[in-house]
Amino acid sequence: MAINTSKVVVGGIAASVVNLALGFVAFGMMLGPKMNAEMDAVVPGASAKMMSGSNMVMGLLGQVVMAFVLAWLYAAMRPRFGPGMKTAVYAALPVWISGVVFYMGYMQMGTMSMNMYLTGAVVSLIITIAA
Numbered sequence: 001m002a003i004n005t006s007k008v009v010v011g012g013i014a015a016s017v018v019n020l021a022l023g024f025v026a027f028g029m030m031l032g033p034k035m036n037a038e039m040d041a042v043v044p045g046a047s048a049k050m051m052s053g054s055n056m057v058m059g060l061l062g063q064v065v066m067a068f069v070l071a072w073l074y075a076a077m078r079p080r081f082g083p084g085m086k087t088a089v090y091a092a093l094p095v096w097i098s099g100v101v102f103y104m105g106y107m108q109m110g111t112m113s114m115n116m117y118l119t120g121a122v123v124s125l126i127i128t129i130a131a
Contacts, residue, residue: 003075011075012068015131019067020060022127031120039111046111067131070095092128099124 027035036047049055073091081087100121107117 003072008068008071008075011071012064015067015071016064019063019070019127019131022130023063026123026127027120031116031123035112035116035120038113038116039106042109042111066095066099070128070131089129092125092131096125096128099128 039047039050070091073095074088077087077091081090103120104117106112107114112120
């Protein structure tokens with residue numbers, strides 16, 4: 001059975017909106033100041049550099065691409081697992097694991113504490129499943 005591309009695009013757009021909105025609230029407003037303070041304690045001015053225009057655009061584009069991959073994975077898994085939350089969680093887990101592994105470098109370099117990294121990982125899991 002072929003994947004319905006138009007529904008994947010609509011799902012990707014919806015997932016992008018949810019992902020960007022929840023990410024802004026969680027990481028921009030709630031966790032952002034603490035993350036910036038931890039990063040600036042190690043490398044002064046690093047958080048301001050990360051919040052520059054081009055870096056913000058690249059980060060937002062990465063989140064949109066991730067949302068479309070999430071929608072595509074859900075569409076690919078749906079014939080086997082059926083529609084619903086269980087399939088959404090199955091689709092979200094590989095995307096979330098990839099992100100957790102990708103951002104692990106921040107903790108390993110010392111620009112983020114273990115507590116902040118784990119908090120961000122749990123929050124991103126919730127956001128990824130919601131998207």
